[in-house]
Amino acid sequence: MIKGIDIARYQGNPDFRRVKAAGIQYVMLKATEGVNYIDPCFKANAAAATAAGLPIGVYHFLRAGSVADQVRDCLAAIKPYKITWPVAVDVEHAELLALGRDNLTDMVLDWCARIKAAGYQPMIYSNYNWMYVAKYLDMARIKAAGIPIWMAWYSNATPDNTDRSNLCDMWQYASDGKVDGISSNGLDMDVAYKDFGAKLYTCDTSGAVEIAPGGCYTAKTTGDIQLVSGTPGVVQIIRCIQHGYTLWHIVPIGKPGQDVGIYPQGSNTRLFKVNIK
Numbered sequence: 525m526i527k528g529i530d531i532a533r534y535q536g537n538p539d540f541r542r543v544k545a546a547g548i549q550y551v552m553l554k555a556t557e558g559v560n561y562i563d564p565c566f567k568a569n570a571a572a573a574t575a576a577g578l579p580i581g582v583y584h585f586l587r588a589g590s591v592a593d594q595v596r597d598c599l600a601a602i603k604p605y606k607i608t609w610p611v612a613v614d615v616e617h618a619e620l621l622a623l624g625r626d627n628l629t630d631m632v633l634d635w636c637a638r639i640k641a642a643g644y645q646p647m648i649y650s651n652y653n654w655m656y657v658a659k660y661l662d663m664a665r666i667k668a669a670g671i672p673i674w675m676a677w678y679s680n681a682t683p684d685n686t687d688r689s690n691l692c693d694m695w696q697y698a699s700d701g702k703v704d705g706i707s708s709n710g711l712d713m714d715v716a717y718k719d720f721g722a723k724l725y726t727c728d729t730s731g732a733v734e735i736a737p738g739g740c741y742t743a744k745t746t747g748d749i750q751l752v753s754g755t756p757g758v759v760q761i762i763r764c765i766q767h768g769y770t771l772w773h774i775v776p777i778g779k780p781g782q783d784v785g786i787y788p789q790g791s792n793t794r795l796f797k798v799n800i801k
Contacts, residue, residue: 525683526550528714530583530696533565535708540569540576542705550579550609550721552674552714556598558587570605579721581609583649584635588619591631595638602644606791608721610647611639612674621660629662636671643750643789645672645720647694652677656691672720689717725749725788732783732797733774735759741774741798743786751795754785759798761786776800 527547531538532554540551551573554563566582573580584598602611613635620628636646648671654660655675666673675692678699688695694716701713725747735741745751746769753759758778764771774786778800785794 526716526719528552528694528716529701529703529706530554530712530714531565531569531706533563535565535706535711537565537568537572539705540573540578543573543703544576544578546704548578548703550581550716552581552583552609552612554614555582555584555601556594557585559589559593559597562597562601566601570602574606579608580605581612581647581720582607583612583614583647585614585617586620586632586635587617588623591634591638595635595642599639599642606793607644608791609645610672610674610720611644612647612649613639615648615650615661616654625660625662628660629665632661633665633669633671636669643752643791647672647674649674649676649696651675652691672718674714683715693717727795729786729796732799734799734801735774735776736801737776737780739776743772743774743796745770745772750789752787752789753798754787754794758782758784758800759786774798 526549528550529548530552553566553569555566556562570580582602584594613632615632623631632648639646648666650661652675655663672693674694674696676696682697694714696712696714698713699710701711703711725745727743727745729743733741751761751772753761760775760777762773762775764773780800783797783799785797787794
């Protein structure tokens with residue numbers, strides 16, 4: 525199990541170095557809600573947690589309305605940051621119940637598909653009642669889609685004496701926790717049953733490569749990864765899927781002397797740099 529917490533503006537601006545020293549291994553941050561709302565502490569917390577060496581994921585509080593607009597706002601807010609844990613959709617607002625089970629599940633799966641297409645790992649958050657008792661969500665469809673589940677269920681049970689891995693991939697087991705470095709009363713405590721931050725791909729190229737105009741460089745990757753350039757108009761990236769791996773043909777379209785970083789989509793970690801001769 526991997527120990528984590530999730531926070532929003534109510535926790536202010538934690539000292540993430542102390543949080544990490546206290547044994548916390550990842551943080552889920554509230555990023556956005558509905559349309560045109562960014563959590564007031566998100567930007568500062570995302571930067572500070574990353575600087576402290578803590579992996580971060582984010583969540584968006586879902587409201588009724590356009591999924592496309594909500595995804596757009598969430599992606600815009602999180603783009604500047606290195607998100608290595610899931611981008612979760614928080615499904616618990618009472619207004620969503622008016623949609624009915626099928627329509628709400630459609631909405632949630634639409635969210636996840638759009639987040640995945642943007643290069644992030646989607647995840648669904650809700651509570652035990654919504655998922656498995658009242659069944660406001662169709663969990664069979666969600667599981668069939670392969671979407672990880674983050675479940676809230678508070679009781680006397682703790683990760684030390686109870687295993688919830690048959691119900692979820694991440695368990696929010698308490699809302700009254702306390703961790704050094706965070707002064708607010710009441711903190712959401714989580715455990716993950718898998719390491720979402722583990723590297724799920726390989727790339728055979730690092731450092732810098734030089735390509736002459738009219739030339740081409742080919743990189744090879746394995747796993748779930750999309751390559752993108754840090755600056756448009758310098759290179760063209762052509763994807764060629766092979767059995768068990770992917771080849772990426774990097775073709776210069778800029779001017780000699782220009783350079784550009786090549787990144788996994790949705791990440792700020794540069795894999796390699798291309799210099800045009």
